[in-house]
Amino acid sequence: MQYIAPIGIGILYALLMSLVREPHRRRLNAVMVGGAGAAYLSGGGMGGWEFPFTALLAYVAFRGLESWTWIGVGWLLHTAWDIVHHIKGNPIIPFAHTSSLGCAICDPVIALWCLRGGPSLIDLVRGRRRSGNPQPGPGSREGVSPESPSSVPG
Structure with a gap:
């Protein structure tokens, strides 16, 4: 549970955001990573x-105020700092010995979400539920009619 709960917390963070x-x-997440x-x-x-x-x-x-990529980088930097603190034995929450380890597991989940552009997970779930199946990905031929110029060999 010590390794699973932080992943859930990262997902919950993205859901709430x-x-x-x-x-x-994006701006709120920039403030959060700064904090x-x-x-x-x-x-x-x-x-x-x-201090540095x-x-x-x-x-x-x-x-990060203007870039999701910078926010993701910030969470990855914080992950590295969490690992250093965990190894040194100086946890983020003094009375919870493995709190820095938990933070080091949670932060990359948030970073991945940020590096994907911080999409609304709620909108993603709603979009899939409405259509009944996932949207075609980039480069997919699904939804291209045989008459369209892109489907005619050149």
Whole structure:
């Protein structure tokens, strides 16, 4: 459960964020990753290195105001910081010894969602439920009529 719950938390995060409409969803996520950069400051497990990391994630969050890719990068940087803290034995939640490990499992789930452009998971589920099947992917020939110019050999 220690490894499964963080994945569920990452999915729940993306689902809850799906309730926020664009462009506010992207901007809110930029603020969230910026805040995550300061999550370890009070513990100070990495000493003075906590400050440059916080500054780095503040910069990444600023770039994330206009880019989902930067937000995803920010969550991946936070994952690396979680791993460092877990190995050093300085967890994000002082009374929960494996909290940094859980965060290191959760954050890449959020990062993957962000790197996909932070789509509304709710809209994706609704779209599939309405049509009864998934939409054709890019490069798919489904839905191309035989008469269309793209289907005529050239």
